[in-house]
Amino acid sequence: MNSNAAMRSRGGGLWEGLYRVLMRRNSVYVTFVVAGAFVGERVRFHHLFLYFLCGLRIVDYGVRNLWDYNNAGIAFN
Incomplete structure (x- = not known):
């Protein structure tokens, strides 16, 4: 079965x-x-929307810092 x-x-x-x-x-x-x-x-959906945007900004900040950390000293063309 x-x-x-x-x-x-x-x-x-x-x-x-x-x-x-x-x-x-x-x-x-x-x-x-x-x-x-x-x-x-x-x-109040606008409050939920603002919380969602704050979450996206935090994720963007973290991804950018991770990218900079992993690619420090590398020259991109």
């Missing part, structure tokens, strides 16, 4: 169970989508 058949016989994994709960009835799916949209409107 392969792993997929074993998971099906046990009822599947977390994502499959969540999918079955949300997709069982149309009313549950629509409620989930509407509630997600409502929560998404209330969350």
Whole structure:
């Protein structure tokens, strides 16, 4: 018995169970989508965007320093 058949016989994994709960009835799916949209409107996405940009700047700084450290004294044409 392969792993997929074993998971099906046990009822599947977390994502499959969540999918079955949300997709069982149309009313549950629509409620989930509407509630997600409502929560998404209330969350301040510009704060999340700024945190994301700060993370990118930190990664860029680290990569540049690593590049400079590894390539010190090498002349590129």
